[in-house]
Amino acid sequence: MQVTETLNEGLKRGYNIVVTADELDAKVNEKLAEAQPEIEMKGFRKGKVPMPLLKKQFGERLLGEAMQEAIDGAMNKHFEESGDKPALQPKVEMKNGEEWKPGSDVEVEMSYEALPEIPEVELKGISLEKMVVKADDAAVDEALGNLAETAQDFKARRKGSKAKDGDQVVMDFVGKVDGEAFEGGSAEDFPLVLGSNQFIPGFEEQLVGVKAEEEKDVTVTFPEEYQAEHLAGKEAVFTCTIKEVKEPVAAEINDELAQKFGSEDLEGLKAQISERLEAEYAGAARAVMKRALLDKLDDLVSFELPPSLVEAEAGQIAHQLWHEENPDVQGHDHPEIEPTDEHNKLAERRVRLGLLLADLGQKAEVEVTDAEMTQAIMNQARQYPGQERQFFEFVQQNAQMQQQLRAPLFEDKVVDYVFELAEVADKEVSKEDLQKAIEELEEE
Structure with a gap:
């Protein structure tokens, strides 16, 4: 088998793979030898059918399998030896496909974009600020008032x-x-x-x-x-x-109201509300700090990006934004949407950060557990009342859907890993300051 490099420009790679007729013939014979003990044919005892007769009967059928296995083996060996990781599924084309006949060599062209080398980042040198908001009496009273209205x-x-x-x-x-x-x-x-x-x-x-x-x-x-x-x-x-x-x-704000919401008395309900509010504030503050971290990482690293990944991401961004601006169009029967320079710039940032976080997570051996995946699926399933079981089974049988659920979990775990290594300083702020920071995130 011969593998010859034909293209090496930036991240683009091209290779010519030749599988000789002798190699294919050897693979077919190997497959026949494996199957021979179990084959029965009229006039012969089980396992005693002569190899030439087996080859005449099954050889052509096994040739396609042998060809595919040989090409796959050549590709896998190439990636193991080169260390390349393709950004997307490699493109494989048979050069002599129309003229090829049994007994001839097979010539294949393989092309792909390699994932880039990700530079090391000194995570301990990253400084971040975490906004901390305490649930004050006014916020608790406001939440109490809202509860009283719901319990009218x-x-x-x-x-x-x-x-x-x-x-x-x-x-x-x-x-x-x-x-x-x-x-x-x-x-x-x-x-x-x-x-x-x-x-x-x-x-x-x-x-x-x-x-x-x-x-x-x-x-x-x-x-x-x-x-x-x-x-x-x-x-x-x-x-x-x-x-x-x-x-x-509105219901009166007293111990009786508290008991309706599972607390022993009004003070217990206030403590429960305070805890819930501070958990909400912490979640919002984390979102703000995550954006700050991603901004810092984006400034710290620079490396070549696979054009195919950027193009695909830009197309997805443009498509999603178009549907947000045209909510009446439910399907995808609409003119082709061309990404703008702004879409391409955002796509580059997303691809760069996605590759960086994936690299950081791999090196840190970050994994999404089965329990975390199950919880994520259950959370999604709640959006389909009465069909939770069907949704759960659909996800279990759909690898793409599983990846869509796993990706954000993995990203958040990597972000938490970086938070642990970075220098994080608490900064106590008002609820209004935090709300303003969240609004600024949504506007970007």
Whole structure:
């Protein structure tokens, strides 16, 4: 087998690989010899079929496998000896494909872009600032107020007041179809929040404006796909007797509210809120510090980038931004989107940092554990209520999806590794300062 270099410019590589006819023939014979003990053929005992007859029967079929194995072996040996790592799958073309006949040499052209050598970075010399925000009383009180609103109570409106959207109406009702009451269509002292969509479409809207002690007939049509088949698609009249009209009010901030949210008392709830707020602040501060780290790394390193990776990343950036600017276009049936200079510049940064972080992670032996992957898949699966199991199985069978989930986990673990080595100084700031820093990140 002969491997001859044909191109070596920057990161671009080209090689001519020749697999001789004798090498292919030897591989075919090797495969036949391995299979011979198990082959049965009429007129011969198992394992006793002569090699020339086997070659005539199966040789041509095995030739393609032998050719592929020989080429793959040559490529693997080349990468082991050269130390090159291709940026993307190498391009392999058979030069004499149309003219090739059994008994001839096979000539193949292989081309690829090699990953660059990544320069060493003195991580201990990197200085970073971590924003620290304490949850003050005002922030805790604001969060308490929001909780009280979500745990809203209702109090009776002034006598004679009309019900508004969002009010609670306490009523008795009897539903009839064709003048006959039906099972499950009646209730007493039923509390219904108008606008909650608890009842079938059109019901709650007709109760807006009712008053206590008023009787009102509500006429609605059950949906065609209603679960009770005997009611599906039929018109019904509900006679509603309004007993009370109540307006929503925020729950009182006291021990009872705290117990609704799993705390023993109000002080316990405040401590719980304070802890949650500071965890949120810490997460936001980490995002700011990560951007600062990436900016420093981008300034510290410079190396040649594989053009194919930059081109692919720029295309993806341009495509994503186009869809963000054109949210009405759901599919990909649109004109080709050409990346701009700005897209290419951002792509270069992303590829450079991606290669650098991958190199740092490999040298530090950073790995994403099975438990971390499982947790990431479960987090994603929650976005598909009722289909969690199907999503989990889909990811397990889809290597590309697994890589999409693993990549950000790996990057964050490498970033945490660098944080440990870098000089990090805490800086106490206000919530407003942190919010401003986050907004600046989102604008970039």
